[in-house]
């Protein structure tokens with residue numbers, strides 16, 4: 424079988440379907456480059472001396488940067504050079520990052536990202552990832568402010584994630600289905616390995632942090648209770664459970680074999696609105712899941728319809744196999 428690189432795939436889509444402009448193809452290549460670089464940093468693990476989750480001193484007494492910060496810097500550095508973005512916002516930065524004036528060119532887009540998702544897993548060698556979302560910069564805005572980023576998920580031009588697991592994968596959507604690419608480390612290229620990914624409509628596997636059970640809202644409690652009753656309960660089937668504590672790994676599993684992923688609001692999170700961030704996690708992953716035929720909801724509304732009120736806003740998240748998400752939401 425002929426292997427197709429990410430660039431070849433994007434150029435083919437551009438030529439055959441006329442769906443991307445040159446700038447967009449180049450911009451996705453930069454995202455891929457940043458993810459390759461992060462993959463190297465993550466894979467080096469303790470050899471890089473950056474496994475700690477807090478700033479700490481290495482054996483030479485030098486202050487080490489935590490991997491969250493290193494991956495954030497990589498993402499900015501690689502993606503700002505070409506000048507396609509008017510600005511960037513990250514889970515790791517309080518305020519939007521302003522692109523230096525000498526690097527600003529067309530500046531058509533805004534880039535939002537979670538550079539290291541599942542970071543609590545990094546020093547125990549469990550899969551982590553990077554999540555990104557691309558929005559259009561409002562017309563005529565050269566130096567975007569927070570309000571310019573506060574666009575509903577439905578307006579995303581593109582979103583995706585990189586998963587640093589047993590292999591490194593890049594999974595993207597630009598609103599025309601979802602495609603997955605696997606990094607060939609020998610060549611340093613992402614190759615198309617998962618064409619037109621689809622989430623199976625039914626599942627008997629849920630993912631939720633069960634340790635929060637006593638703090639959940641009634642609909643979540645009732646839904647999980649019914650799942651746990653197995654073949655004798657109202658669902659009439661035995662459920663399996665997974666919890667990696669890396670949203671990227673969880674969503675990837677669901678894309679491959681179906682499932683439902685939930686991080687609902689609970690009494691501990693009520694003041695914050697939820698655990699996961701709308702702009703950096705919930706929206707980009709919802710775009711992917713919906714483009715693959717799944718559903719994504721806060722329990723009360725479609726996530727991509729939420730009008731953001733803040734850059735770091737948090738929301739409840741329920742996403743995955745269509746029929747199971749519909750069933751879960753019916754408990755609300």
Ligand SMILES: O=P(O)(O)OC[C@H]1O[C@](O)(COP(=O)(O)O)[C@@H](O)[C@@H]1O
Nearest residue numbers: 537539540541542543632668669670
């Ligand atoms: O440790 P918990 O409460 O189970 O939370 C796990 C969730 O938190 C996250 O790790 C949050 O992401 P960050 O690591 O980017 O902060 C998700 O990936 C994951 O689903």
Ligand SMILES: [Mg+2]
Nearest residue numbers: 537540541704
């Ligand atoms: Mg995250």
Ligand SMILES: [Mg+2]
Nearest residue numbers: 537538539540
């Ligand atoms: Mg993170």
